[in-house]
Amino acid sequence: MTDFILYGAYGYTGRLITRTAAEYGLRPLLSGRNPEKLQAMSAEFGYPYRAVDLEDREGLHDLLSANAVVLHAAGPFAETGRPMMDACIATGTHYLDITGEIPVFSLAARLGPAAERAGVMLMPGTGFDVVPTDCMAAFLKDQLPEATELVLAFAWKGGMVSQGTARTMLAGLGSGGAIREHGAIKPVKAAHEVRTFPFTAEVPLRAVTIPWGDVFTAYFTTGIPNIKTFFAAPPAQIRMMERSNWLGPALRLGIVKKLLAKKIDAQPAGPDDRQRAAAESYIYGEVKDVSGKVVAARMRTPEGYTLTAHSSLRIVARVLDGEVEPGYRTPAGLYGADLVLELDGVERSLVDRKTTLT
Numbered sequence: 001m002t003d004f005i006l007y008g009a010y011g012y013t014g015r016l017i018t019r020t021a022a023e024y025g026l027r028p029l030l031s032g033r034n035p036e037k038l039q040a041m042s043a044e045f046g047y048p049y050r051a052v053d054l055e056d057r058e059g060l061h062d063l064l065s066a067n068a069v070v071l072h073a074a075g076p077f078a079e080t081g082r083p084m085m086d087a088c089i090a091t092g093t094h095y096l097d098i099t100g101e102i103p104v105f106s107l108a109a110r111l112g113p114a115a116e117r118a119g120v121m122l123m124p125g126t127g128f129d130v131v132p133t134d135c136m137a138a139f140l141k142d143q144l145p146e147a148t149e150l151v152l153a154f155a156w157k158g159g160m161v162s163q164g165t166a167r168t169m170l171a172g173l174g175s176g177g178a179i180r181e182h183g184a185i186k187p188v189k190a191a192h193e194v195r196t197f198p199f200t201a202e203v204p205l206r207a208v209t210i211p212w213g214d215v216f217t218a219y220f221t222t223g224i225p226n227i228k229t230f231f232a233a234p235p236a237q238i239r240m241m242e243r244s245n246w247l248g249p250a251l252r253l254g255i256v257k258k259l260l261a262k263k264i265d266a267q268p269a270g271p272d273d274r275q276r277a278a279a280e281s282y283i284y285g286e287v288k289d290v291s292g293k294v295v296a297a298r299m300r301t302p303e304g305y306t307l308t309a310h311s312s313l314r315i316v317a318r319v320l321d322g323e324v325e326p327g328y329r330t331p332a333g334l335y336g337a338d339l340v341l342e343l344d345g346v347e348r349s350l351v352d353r354k355t356t357l358t
Contacts, residue, residue, distance in 0.1 A: 002029040002048060004316050005067050005093075007084065008074025009049070010037040013098060013127070013308055017073060018045055020309040024317050031063060032074060054083040064091040069319045071312055072097035077104040077124070085122060089114055094121045094319050098308055100129030102178060102185070105216040112328030121324045123331065126315045127308030128281070130213045131331045131340055132301050133229070134221055136285040137214060138337035139348065141222040143295045147287035150224040152214050153197045153207045155232035155282045156304065178211040180219055180227035191241040195230060198351065199282035199298065205232040208241060221333040224287065232282075271305065279303035284351075296351040301340070310343050 006021075008014045009030035018041065021028050028047055030038050035051035042049040052059045054074075064070060064087055072084050077099035085108065088095040095115075097104070108115075108122040115122045125134070133152045141147060177188045192209045199205055212229035219227060233241075271279065283299035301307050311331075318335065325334055332339055340346050 002027050002067070003320060005029045005031050005063065005070040007031045007070055007072050008080075010034065010041055011073055011075075013305055014073040015041070016305055016309045017071065017312060018047065020313060021047075024313045026313060026316060026320075028071075029067065054080055057083075057087070060084075060087045061091050064088060064093040067093055069094040069096060069316060071126070071316055073312075075099065075101075077101050081107055081124065085111055085115075088122070089118045089120050092118060092120060094324060095123065096126045096312065096315060096319070097124045098127035098312055099124045100127075100213040102211055102213060102216045105213055109216075109220070109328045116327035119326045121319070121326055121329055123315070123329045123334070125213050125217055126312040126331060128301075128304035128311070130217045131311040131315075132281070132283050132299055132307065132346070133212065133214045133285070134217055134330055134332040135337050135340040136283050136297060136299055136348075137218040137222050137224070138332035140285050140287040140295055140297060141224065142337060143297075143350070144287045144289055144293065146289045147222070147224050147295075148290055149226045149286075149288040150218055150222065151195075151228050151230070151286045152212070152218065153195075153199070153230035153232065153284045154212075155197075155199045155205050155207065155284075157280050157282070176211075177209050178215050179209065179229075180215050180225065183219065183225040185215060190244045191238055193228065193230075194238060197230065197232070197284045199232065199284050200300075206235070206238070207232040208238045217330045217333075220328070221330045271303070276303045276306050280345075281307070297348060298351055299340070299346065299348045302343070302345040307343065307346075311340070314339075314342055 003026045006028040009018055009032055030041055030047050030049040031052055032038055033053050038049035038051050052063045070093055074080050077097055078101050081104045085095055104124050108124050176190050177192050178185050179188055194208050196204045196206050207230035209228055210231045214229050215227055281301045281304055286294055286296040288294045
C-alpha cells in the first residue's frame with residue numbers, strides 16, 4: 001500500500017524526497033523511466049516501484065488511475081510537465097511538482113479550467129522555488145493590502161546546485177530575464193537590474209534580477225501587478241550575465257549547450273549531506289503602495305534541496321488530508337503565508353525600513 005506516486009524518484013531531489021518520506025509517515029510508489037534505477041532504489045528503501053515512460057500514455061494513465069496524488073520530480077519540467085499534467089487531468093489525480101520554470105507555471109494556469117472541471121488540483125512549485133518566496137509574498141501582502149510593487153530576493157550560504165537544476169539553467173542560457181509590469185510578464189535583458197539587499201542584519205549582498213518562478217506565481221497569490229525577483233551573486237557572475245546579452249545567440253547554439261552539458265554531467269549529482277547541513281538560505285522581500293509606504297521582511301531557511309524535500313512532502317500530506325482546491329493553485333495562495341513556518345529551521349521577521357524601493 002502506498003500513499004502517493006513519486007515520479008523521477010532516482011534523480012537527486014527525488015532521492016532526497018524518498019529518504020525523507022518516512023518522517024512524514026508517507027510511503028511513496030517510486031516511478032520513472034528507468035527500471036534498473038528504480039529496482040535498486042526499491043531494494044535500498046523498501047518501497048515498491050513501477051517504471052513508466054511519459055510517452056507511454058496508456059501506461060501513465062494506468063499508473064495514475066489508482067492514486068490520489070503524484071509528486072513529479074523529473075525535470076526539465078518544460079519538457080515533462082505537459083504529459084504528466086494531461087494524464088493527471090484525465091485520471092483525476094492531483095498534480096504537484098518541484099519546478100521553478102515560468103513556462104510550467106503558465107502551462108498549469110492555462111490548464112487550470114480543465115483541471116477544475118475534472119476535480120484535479122495542479123500545484124507546480126512545491127519546493128524552494130516557490131514555497132518560501134510565495135509565502136513571503138503572501139505575508140507582505142497581508143501587511144500592506146494595497147501594495148502595487150513587490151520585490152523578492154534570495155541568497156544561499158554554502159551548498160551547490162544539482163545536475164538537474166544546472167540542466168534547467170542551461171536550457172535558458174542566453175534567453176535573458178523576465179519581470180512583471182502592470183500585470184503582464186515582460187522580457188528583459190539578463191542582469192536587468194542590480195541592487196543591494198539586507199538579507200541579514202550583518203551583511204548586505206548585491207543581487208541581480210533573474211526570472212525566478214515568483215514572477216508568475218506571486219501575481220496569482222497576491223494580485224500585485226509589478227514584481228521583480230533577484231538572486232545574490234558575486235560580481236564576476238553578474239558581469240558574466242551582463243555579457244550574455246551580447247553572446248545570447250552563440251550561447252543558444254546546440255554545440256555550445258552540448259559542451260556545457262558534458263561539464264554538468266561530470267559534476268556531483270548535488271550537495272552531499274554534510275554540505276546541505278552546513279548551508280542555509282535567505283529570503284528578503286519588500287512591498288510598496290502608491291503612497292510610497294514600504295513594508296519589508298526577512299526569512300532564514302534550511303538549504304534549498306533540504307527545504308524542497310520537506311515542503312513537498314508537507315504539501316503531499318495536506319492533499320491526502322483533503323486540503324485541495326481543483327484548478328491551478330499556488331502554495332501560499334491555498335495554504336497561506338505561514339505554510340513555510342510549518343517546516344523546521346524557518347524564521348521570519350519584519351524589517352524596519354523607512355526608505356522606499358529603489
